[in-house]
Structures are given as C-alpha cells and as structure tokens.
Amino acid sequence: MxxxxxxxxxxxxxxxxxxxxxxxxxxxxxxxxxxxxxxxxxxxxxxxxxxxxxxxxxxxxxxxxxxxxxxxxxxxxxxxxxxxxxxxxxxxxxxxxxxxxxxxxxxxxxxxxxxxxxSMLKGLTVQYLIRQLHPVKAGETVLFHAAAGGVGQIAVQWLKYLGATVIGTVGSEEKAELVKALGCDHVINYRTETVSERVMEITKGAKVPVVYDSVGKATFEDSLDCLAPRGLMVSFGNASGPVEGVNLGILATKGSLMVTRPTLAHFTxxxxxxxxxxxxxxxxxxxxxxxxxxxxxxxxxxxxxxxxxxxxxxxxxxxxxxx
Ligand SMILES: NC(=O)c1ccc[n+]([C@@H]2O[C@H](COP(=O)([O-])OP(=O)(O)OC[C@H]3O[C@@H](n4cnc5c(N)ncnc54)[C@H](OP(=O)(O)O)[C@@H]3O)[C@@H](O)[C@H]2O)c1
Missing domain, CATH: 3.90.180.10 (Medium-chain alcohol dehydrogenases, catalytic domain)
Structure with missing residues (x-):
C-alpha cells in the first residue's frame, strides 16, 4: 500500500x-x-x-x-x-x-x-455538539465560530434545520457570502469586527446561551463576552492555538459561565x-x-x-x- x-x-x-x-x-x-x-x-x-x-x-x-x-x-x-x-x-x-x-x-x-x-468526523462532531452536549432548541440563538469550515458548514445547516437563529463567524467576505447562502442569519467577519460587540447588537443586549468555539486562543476571551449569564462556552478546537492559563474567576464575573472542552470520542x-x-x-x-x-x-x-x-x-x- x-x-x-x-x-x-x-x-x-x-x-x-x-x-x-x-x-x-x-x-x-x-x-x-x-x-x-x-x-x-x-x-x-x-x-x-x-x-x-x-x-x-x-x-x-x-x-x-x-x-x-x-x-x-x-x-x-x-x-x-x-x-x-x-x-x-x-x-x-x-x-x-x-x-x-x-x-x-x-x-x-x-x-x-x-x-x-x-462528513463523518465533522458531521458526528456537529451531532454531539448540538444534539448531545447542548441540545439546541428551536428559537435559540447560538454563536458558531469558523462557520465556513468543514465542521462549520454542516453546523450552520443543521442548526437552521433545528430552528435556531445562527450567528456565524468567518475570516473573509467571500466566506461570509457562502455561509449566508447556507442560511446563517447573521455573519460576523472576525478579522474586521469585534464579535462580542456585534453579538450585543444582534441580540439587543441579551447575548447567547451557547458559543461553539473551535478557533481557540484568538477568540476564547471574547467568546465569553458573548454569553448570557449561566451560558455555556464550548471550546472544541485550537485552530489559532490552544487556550491556556484560564483564570476561573472570570467565569464568575462574566456571569457564572460554564466552560467545557469536549472531544468526539467521549460522545461515541x-x-x-x-x-x-x-x-x-x-x-x-x-x-x-x-x-x-x-x-x-x-x-x-x-x-x-x-x-x-x-x-x-x-x-x-x-x-x-x-x-
Ligand atoms: N473537539 C472535537 O471533538 C472536534 C472534532 C472535530 C473538529 N474539531 C475542531 O473543529 C475545528 C474545525 O475543524 P475542520 O477540520 O472543519 O477545519 P476548518 O473549520 O475547515 O478549518 C479551520 C478554520 O478555522 C478558521 N481559523 C480561525 N483562525 C485560524 C487560524 N489562526 N489558523 C487557521 N484557521 C483559523 C479558518 O476559517 P476562517 O478563515 O473563516 O477564519 C479555517 O478555515 C478545528 O479547530 C478542529 O480541531 C474538534
């Protein structure tokens, strides 16, 4: 071979x-x-x-x-x-x-x-993220980072199928057009915009109950600022580098937030x-x-x-x- x-x-x-x-x-x-x-x-x-x-x-x-x-x-x-x-x-x-x-x-x-x-690894990942770890309900607004990627494109469509309102992040205007065509309700270019500021605007200050973040180091802290009190931060990847040295105290000050770092193997x-x-x-x-x-x-x-x-x-x- x-x-x-x-x-x-x-x-x-x-x-x-x-x-x-x-x-x-x-x-x-x-x-x-x-x-x-x-x-x-x-x-x-x-x-x-x-x-x-x-x-x-x-x-x-x-x-x-x-x-x-x-x-x-x-x-x-x-x-x-x-x-x-x-x-x-x-x-x-x-x-x-x-x-x-x-x-x-x-x-x-x-x-x-x-x-x-x-689609098997990426689709099973989306399955556990939005159907097992935090079962997304119709009407919920969720933030999904790297929405134009392999995992992201499946996630955007599946979230829409479940009736969620989807805020997706992307790194270029071309990718923004692509995820809009997939049904993404709001698209943020995180190279040119501050995601938490846009999420505040989009949700009229309510923020979101769950963030799915596979970008890691570059987005972690700002993702926490997108979460409503008692919201769930799902940090599931390191595309920009691993998240290290988190001060747990910030989870209290930012609203008794929950954080998980899941992996597919534990959900299958x-x-x-x-x-x-x-x-x-x-x-x-x-x-x-x-x-x-x-x-x-x-x-x-x-x-x-x-x-x-x-x-x-x-x-x-x-x-x-x-x-
Ligand atoms: N924990 C798990 O169970 C699990 C399972 C599967 C995948 N994952 C994670 O999910 C993520 C997506 O996986 P994928 O295979 O579908 O890859 P992908 O999303 O197709 O590619 C990664 C995307 O991340 C974005 N990104 C942002 N900052 C980046 C940086 N500094 N360097 C490189 N990319 C950056 C880029 O999109 P923009 O240009 O739009 O920013 C890039 O296209 C990965 O982080 C992966 O490790 C985790």
Whole structure:
C-alpha cells in the first residue's frame, strides 16, 4: 500500500509518501481500501506535535471505501461492503488502512464515499455538539465560530434545520457570502469586527446561551463576552492555538459561565452510541436538512499542500484526499 508518514513532528514538509506492506489482520479488524480520505484539522495538530504521536507514524483518522478483507470473528461486515470510519488508527492518509470493525459504519447507497469521507468526523462532531452536549432548541440563538469550515458548514445547516437563529463567524467576505447562502442569519467577519460587540447588537443586549468555539486562543476571551449569564462556552478546537492559563474567576464575573472542552470520542464511546449518532447524521443528510457541498479534492501525494491550505485559512468546507 502507499501511505503518508511522518518521521518527525513539524511542518507539512514532514509528510512523505511511502510504500508499505499491508499488515496482517487481527481478530475483529477490517482491511479497508480507500476510495476517499477525510482531512481534519486535528491531523495538523498530530503533524505539528500539538497532539503528539509515537513516531514514525501514519496520519489521518477518517476514510471511506470498500472492505477488502475481514479478520476472524467479524460478523458485522463482509468483503465488498462500503464503509466509513473516523476514529483512526492514525494512518488513513493511505491507499488502505486496517481498522477495528466496531468503529466502521455501513454506508447507505445515497452517500458516496467522497461525501462520507468529507462528513463523518465533522458531521458526528456537529451531532454531539448540538444534539448531545447542548441540545439546541428551536428559537435559540447560538454563536458558531469558523462557520465556513468543514465542521462549520454542516453546523450552520443543521442548526437552521433545528430552528435556531445562527450567528456565524468567518475570516473573509467571500466566506461570509457562502455561509449566508447556507442560511446563517447573521455573519460576523472576525478579522474586521469585534464579535462580542456585534453579538450585543444582534441580540439587543441579551447575548447567547451557547458559543461553539473551535478557533481557540484568538477568540476564547471574547467568546465569553458573548454569553448570557449561566451560558455555556464550548471550546472544541485550537485552530489559532490552544487556550491556556484560564483564570476561573472570570467565569464568575462574566456571569457564572460554564466552560467545557469536549472531544468526539467521549460522545461515541461504544458501538451503540456510534450507531445512534451515525443514524442521526445519516437522517439529517437524507432529509436534505444538511446538504453536503462537493469537497475540495487533493491527490494523496498532495497531502502537504492540503495541510498548508487548511492552516493558511484558504479553504472552505471539507477537504478530502483521493488515493
Ligand atoms: N473537539 C472535537 O471533538 C472536534 C472534532 C472535530 C473538529 N474539531 C475542531 O473543529 C475545528 C474545525 O475543524 P475542520 O477540520 O472543519 O477545519 P476548518 O473549520 O475547515 O478549518 C479551520 C478554520 O478555522 C478558521 N481559523 C480561525 N483562525 C485560524 C487560524 N489562526 N489558523 C487557521 N484557521 C483559523 C479558518 O476559517 P476562517 O478563515 O473563516 O477564519 C479555517 O478555515 C478545528 O479547530 C478542529 O480541531 C474538534
């Protein structure tokens, strides 16, 4: 098989395409031949070492394609099934990956492998953020940062489907137009405007009950100023760098705020909950409540370019690699 590996943490240039033997399957495992591979911002954290990996290592947690072999004891899947997965092991930037069968979902015929690779990790993330962690109610106004990104575009549409009023942030006018077209009620360009000031205006001083913030360091404190008393700050990413050294006292002075730093794995901890969340995602896709735009495609060998583009904020929506 061919796959991307890193021998050291660092920039995109650390990613090298290599040839490797396909490992032997252990009981309970599947060999998946990828038709498409999901690129997620977390892959950049693994590459840089913000979330370190034992080296050398493959990269990437998400892929979709055909089951080429099944390990002993696997009853859930057969050779030829089309599946997707998004919890690793790191090494999905490859023609093939060996995964635990219990982490895969069978794909309905209505979802292509490209769409699945573009949306499983991001869609399950949105599912837990707005349906489990803080179940968003019709009529609620929520602030969702990086609304034009992969996670953001799914979130904006799903929030609208639930009947929420959505305030989205973006880093350019082009991205602003895009998220407006997806139904975002209010768009703030956080490169040119102060988000909390605009949220005060939009909500006529009421502020919002929940902020979903994946930008991290650059937006954290201002996000707290967007929250109504007893509001919930969901800090779920580090696109601008990790949030560190928080003085808990500011949560009291800003209104007895709550803060959480969640991660997908804890909201899909077992087969039953993965299937439940997956079915919720597939249903909203089937209903048309969330429509997946065509993802931006890169060849597997161009993974370094894809990472550079993602980190330089040049991309919109989901990115995939084609092996
Ligand atoms: N905790 C979890 O369970 C979980 C799961 C999945 C994803 N995430 C997080 O969700 C976020 C979105 O993931 P994604 O894969 O869909 O990526 P993405 O949103 O497509 O890309 C990140 C976006 O963040 C914005 N951004 C703001 N400041 C940035 C900076 N200094 N550097 C780079 N980007 C910046 C950019 O949009 P603008 O140009 O519009 O600012 C950029 O396009 C990431 O932070 C990721 O780590 C968390």
């Amino acid at each position: 061919t796959r991307i590996e890193i021998a050291a943490h660092g920039g995109p240039e650390q990613m090298v395409l290599v040839e490797r033997e396909i490992p032997a399957l252990k009981p309970g495992q599947l060999l998946v031949r990828h038709e498409a591979i999901g690129i997620n911002f977390i892959d950049t954290y693994n590459r840089t070492g913000l979330y370190p990996l034992p080296l050398p290592s493959g990269l990437g947690k998400e892929g979709a394609g055909l089951v080429e072999a099944v390990g002993d004891g696997v009853t859930r899947f057969n050779i030829g099934d089309r599946v997707a997965y998004c919890s690793g092991p790191n090494g999905s930037y490859a023609s093939h990956n060996v995964i635990e069968a219990d982490t895969a979902l069978l794909l309905p015929t209505t979802i292509s492998s490209k769409q699945a690779a573009a 901890p077992n087969r039953e909950e993965l299937e439940k969340a997956g079915n919720d995602l597939f249903s909203v896709l089937a209903s048309g409540g969330v429509k997946l735009a065509n993802p931006t495609e890169y060849a597997l060998a161009d993974a370094p370019k894809a990472h550079s583009d993602l980190e330089a904020r040049k991309t919109q929506g989901s990115l995939i690699l084609i092996p």
